[in-house]
Amino acid sequence: MVYRISEECTACGDCAGKCPAGAIKGDKKGYAIDSDKCTECGSCAEVCPVAAARKA
């Protein structure tokens, strides 16, 4: 089970700065999680205002 960012993402960028592994990259078009870097800490899911970052 890894974390992914779904289509609901509004590209606010809040999660990227909260990822301790530096696994989240993106721009105003959208954000994505590098599954090779993600340690499944869950921080992105906690901060995402629209619940777009979640286990999938």
Ligand code: SF4
């Ligand atoms: S679960 Fe943690 S390590 Fe993985 S992308 Fe989210 S914030 Fe980064």
Ligand code: SF4
């Ligand atoms: S916090 Fe949520 S809405 Fe904002 S960029 Fe991350 S996944 Fe997208």
